[in-house]
Amino acid sequence: MTDKSIFDDDKDPSDSYGYSIPLKDFFSCALSVDCAIFGYEDNDVKILLIKRGAEPFKNSWALPGDLMYPRENLEDAAQRVLKSLTGIENLFMEQAHSFGGVQRHPTGRVITVSYYSLVNIQDYKPKASSWAKKLKWHSLKEIPDLAFDHRDILDSSVHSLRKNLRTRLIGFNLLPGKFTLKDVQQLYELILDQKFDKANFRKKVLASDFLEPLDEVESNVPYRPAKLYKLADIADNSSSFEV
Amino acid sequence: MTDKSIFDDDKDPSDSYGYSIPLKDFFSCALSVDCAIFGYEDNDVKILLIKRGAEPFKNSWALPGDLMYPRENLEDAAQRVLKSLTGIENLFMEQAHSFGGVQRHPTGRVITVSYYSLVNIQDYKPKASSWAKKLKWHSLKEIPDLAFDHRDILDSSVHSLRKNLRTRLIGFNLLPGKFTLKDVQQLYELILDQKFDKANFRKKVLASDFLEPLDEVESNVPYRPAKLYKLADIADNSSSFEV
DNA sequence: CCAAAAGTGTTACCTTTACACCCATGT
DNA sequence: ACATGGGTGTAAAGGTAACACTTTTGG
Structure with missing residues (x-):
């Protein structure tokens, strides 16, 4: 992981051209994507969660999400990660919000970009794969504790969903x-x-x-x-x- | 910069727990924030641009933006960067969109998160500082060529501005x-x-x-x-x- | 025939739009 | 007095909300 020393000498570089810490120290962050996939069944809105089979937060429920490759577009990463963990392919997802709290990931500095989409549960039969141990549609009324700050991400996605449902067509996707x-x-x-x-x-x-x-x-x-x-x-x- | 070899062995890690490339190779990205500050004067909407005094894109016009420190919240970075380059402090900015194209930054993999806000030009007297050589309010009608993908970021910010102006109070800030x-x-x-x-x-x-x-x-x-x-x-x- | 839910028509009300008109001020 | 833009009233048009009603099916 990132050398701890990077974190100890953050200084304001604004007084000179260039930076007061080595440029390479800036290149020490990882990106991840998290997908909030909403589904509809039995007159209930559900969210697709996976049970993590890998550290950190092993055995916790989480939104399908993973690290982005250093040479991969954000959108491509979202598609790849969703497919890899759930088998769902070619689903149009909309970017919602980015979360960049310093402490949000125990392994290091990981900024995550959230994407969301809506599907009809009948049309998709997602299957846990890769390091996802289990996969389940959870009713929004009973959300278990989630890994990382995924609860915040989920809440923010629900908010985007409501906002867009009033003016856009996305509702019918469900x-x-x-x-x-x-x-x-x-x-x-x-x-x-x-x-x-x-x-x-x-x-x-x-x-x-x-x-x-x-x-x-x-x-x-x-x-x-x-x-x-x-x-x-x-x-x-x-x-x-x-x- | 990041070792080129990272880029040459992106493989699908989805068949095993853990990753097929070393974890540290994921932590090779940088984050930046870009601020689209809209102002209003002489019955014209303007955008605050700086002339870059540092590579890359030295001498190009750009949105005020810079790399985020590895141990800094996204929002804090946006505030710091804006203040450092323009002197504008304590301005509430709204997160708009994240841009993650692989080739968007020549130095390495930099994902940027855009923020925007609106101000009354009379109330702010921004002044170029740090590596910003010059600073100017540009009419939206005549935008020069911009560094990086800042033109896309600006367009996306204008879009957010319009969308929010219809339903929120933000317009009065100008x-x-x-x-x-x-x-x-x-x-x-x-x-x-x-x-x-x-x-x-x-x-x-x-x-x-x-x-x-x-x-x-x-x-x-x-x-x-x-x-x-x-x-x-x-x-x-x-x-x-x-x- | 009844129960249950599909499907429709009517009216009152409210908001929006268009436009005409009056008002206050400096020259 | 008049030109200019500030400021207001009103009526027509259009959309929304409420609700009662008719229709079609299975039992």
């Missing part, structure tokens, strides 16, 4: 390929912790043209089956939808 | 201590590149309770002087204001 309008409404109510009027919610979501009606309805329900919809092809991440 | 409603409107029109109806804009901004009227009016104007306002004490960064 739903299965075919879904009812009620599913959409329940999802929004759950994430935003807010009730919507059924008639008005439908009008708004249908008016947005993001949904394409299918010639299909629910089956095996003891009441009038609801029409099924899919996400319209034209809808992309830049489309806006205000609830 | 204004002097006393200002007219017209000043507010011009600022919003300028940043959002959009015209607002005078009567309606006034109603909205006054209804928000963010402004406190002063017993004072403009002077030396060849027409009816406008009433002056100041930002109300109760208004904080969490207050919302929708234009």
Whole structure:
């Protein structure tokens, strides 16, 4: 690990061109990426956690995350790490926030960049691999103690999620390929912790043209089956939808 | 600088606990912070740039930014660097985005975290210091070539600024201590590149309770002087204001 | 027929928009 | 008096919220 002496002579270099500590001492940090993958199932929003099989924080639950290679783009690192630990590939993730507390990693100075995304749990069957011992979708209502400052990272990701759900299309990512309008409404109510009027919610979501009606309805329900919809092809991440 | 060999044996470590390259090789990156400080003057939004007096990109214009010490919090680094290069102290800055392209810094692997803030140019008299040779408020309309990927960082900061201006209070930071409603409107029109109806804009901004009227009016104007306002004490960064 | 949830129409209310008009001041 | 920009009122248009209602299914 980094020579401890680096830490003992931080001085203000601002009075000269160049630096008062050797340039190489600045190049002693590591970067990591942490992925907050939200899923939706049983009318509940869940977060994908792994059980760490490696030190530090061995056996603790944590967000899937790992060190970035020195010659790897941040985005590539996020993709690689997620795939390596959970098997999930090619998932678009959005950068959320960077965490740079000095003491946040016991091994040395590690700054982490968090990414988040939303998936429908039915569509992904993640499987623990590499040093991830276990993997589980945890309800946001019961989050265990997490490694490092992952609780802060998770909270910050939830915040980004809520903020973006109001203005962007990302919410639909959580739903299965075919879904009812009620599913959409329940999802929004759950994430935003807010009730919507059924008639008005439908009008708004249908008016947005993001949904394409299918010639299909629910089956095996003891009441009038609801029409099924899919996400319209034209809808992309830049489309806006205000609830 | 970092031993080149680190870069030549990046391998996928996902098949074993631990890593296929020595742990210390991960700790070979540097972090930097870059500050996008927006100012407002003469009905124009400007960005504070420094002329670099040190390699690399010596003599190029750049956002004020520098390497973070290995034992320094990110936020502390942002404050220190801004003060060191421009003299501006205790300015609240918001984290915007992190940039981690492999080739973005010629010296080695440097990931940068950008921060931004808004100030009223009248209130700050920044002065180039440390390795900043010169310092200048540049109109956003005429940005010179910038060092590193600072153009991308600037664009991303402008984007964050616009996004937040619509829902948060930050816009008022750009204004002097006393200002007219017209000043507010011009600022919003300028940043959002959009015209607002005078009567309606006034109603909205006054209804928000963010402004406190002063017993004072403009002077030396060849027409009816406008009433002056100041930002109300109760208004904080969490207050919302929708234009 | 009933229960349950899907799905729709109507109205009252509120906000936004557009625009006209009056007001205060320096010259 | 008049030109200039400050400041205000109002009515039309549009969107939102609330709620009652009809429809379709399984039992």
